Amino acid sequence: MKFGTKAIHAGVEPDPTTGAIMTPIYQTSTYVQESPGKHKGYEYSRTHNPTRTALQKALAALENGKHGICYASGLAATDAVLKLFRPGDEIIATNDLYGGTYRIMRKVFEPFGLKFQFVDMTDVEKVRAAITEHTKMIWIETPTNPLLKIIDIEAVVTLARAENIMTVVDNTFATPYLQNPLDVGADVVMHSVTKYLGGHSDTVMGALVLNDDDLAAQLAFIQNASGAVPGPQDCFLVLRGLKTLHIRMQRHCENAAKIAQWLHEHPKVGKVFYPGLPTHTGHDLATRQMRGYGGMVSFELKGDVYEEAVIVMESLQVFSLGESLGGVESLCTHPASMTHASIPKEERLKAGLKDTLIRLSVGIEDIEDLIDDLNQAIEKVESHG
Template sequence: MRFGTKAIHAGVEPDPTTGAIMTPIYQTSTYVQESPGKHKGYEYSRTHNPTRTALQKALAALENGQHGICYASGLAATDAVLKLFRPGDEIISTNDLYGGTYRIMKRVFEPFGQVFHFVDMSDTANIERVISDKTKMIWVETPTNPLLRIIDIEAVAKLARDRGIMCVVDNTFATPYLQNPLDMGADIVMHSVTKYLGGHSDTVMGALVLNDSDLAQQLAFIQNASGAVPGPQDCFLVLRGLKTLHIRMQRHCENAGRIAQWLLDHPKVGKVYYPGLPSHSGHELAARQMRGFGGMVSFELKGDVYEEAVRVMESLTVFSLGESLGGVESLCTHPASMTHASIPAVERLKGGLKDTLIRLSVGIEDVEDLIADLENAIG
């Protein structure tokens, strides 16, 4: 079954009671049991909910995985993975990553004794240098946020597998439409479902997809025991969003490619970060690893003047200034003060994130209007 067909049909069946083609919103907290402990697979909605079950099956199918587990947010999904490890365990992560991931690692789990190393994963030798007998996981994010570096998933997964280390890939920017990390050897795929999978900026959710049944059982236990589960209304909204994922991603990629090239040619733009540009350091790898280059574009103006970057962001009208990404509408974000503010300035600069960087989540509007908006703002 091809991707577009899976996006519409995977995990979803007509309601057996009414024949409704859309999965019902099972807005219930509990379920009547025939006898103590004898039920129809559902007893309490923190543990299981039919709407959530349908979504988890759909997400697993899209990532070519066996098990999908949904959480109340992307960070709740990350939290569940980190709870697999113990004090003294070491985790290696990319040094260019979502600020919330950095925050939960450094400020929540590090005080409990976990040890984190943040390295430039564009060269796997940097990973090998910090691996020790205490290393338990490698956390990959590709394309990275917000500098859109490309990490070789297959190479990192092999490195991890050869040493008995877990490999987890945050696939939020690419989505399963553009790449499938499990097929490249990753153990777990993480999504901030809030973004492209939901696609309409109307829900907050996270998900993990994997093949290992024992590991899935551990993560499902954490999901239930910790209670960070999404409600059935949100699951319904994401199920609806998935049905157009392939069409939306096509347009996101087309628009982002046009805008990246336009920015590259603009005399006031200093640097453009987009893996679809041949000048991008990870372009060849992205072309091999991905089926498209995504809808995210970051750029810096010439001169690196902070006030000028702020002026541009404040002047945009079609692009809305706000956090998040992946919705049908275009967003502009200032990572240093918004999505990545929790990363200390010295660490941001060390990783290449300047205070003047502007990140665009390119939506599915008419690209001519988006370019006109940027032209008016940049001047």
């Protein structure tokens, strides 16, 4: 079954009671049992809910996986993975990654005895050098947030498997439309479902997709025991969003490619980060590894003046200044003060994230309006052409 067909039909069956083509919102906390312990597969909605079950099946199908497990947020999904490990275990993570991932690793789990190394994974040899006898997991994010670096998933997975190390890939930026890490041997795929999978900036959710039965049972146990589960209304919204994922992603990619090229040619723009540009360091790898280059673009102005970057962000009218990404509307974010503020400045700079970087989540509006908006905002700064 092709991707678009799966996006519309996977995990969804007509309601057996009414024939409703959309999965109902099972807005219930508990279920009547025929006899103690005798029920229809549902006891309590923290453990299972039919709307959530349909979504989990759909997400598993889109990632070519066997098990899908949904959580109340992307960070709740990350939390569940990290709870698999014990004091003294070491984890290697991408050094350019979402600030919330860095925060939960450093501020929540490090005090409990887990150890973290943040490595530039664009160089697989640096990953190899970081591995010790205590390394239990490698956390890959590609394309990275916000510098859009591309990591060779298969190369890192091959290295990890040789050392019996688990690999988890944050596939939020790419989505299953552009790449499927399980297909090249990753153990777990993580999504901030809030972003492209939901696609409409109206829900917060996370998910894990995997094939291993035992590992899935452990993660489902944590889902139930810790209780960070999404409600049925949110699950319904994401099920609805998935049905247009393929056509939304097509437009996100088309618009982002045009904007990246326009920014690349603009005399006041210094550097553009977009894997679809031939000048991007990871362009060739992205071309091999992905089926498109995504809807995220980051850039810096010439002159590298913080105040001028602020002028641009404050002057945008179609792009909205706000956290998050992946919605149908275009968003502009200042990573240093917003999404990545929890990472110490010295660590951000070491990874290449300057205070002047502007990150765009390119929506599906008409491209002419988006470019006009960027142009009028950039023209407000002093010339560095």
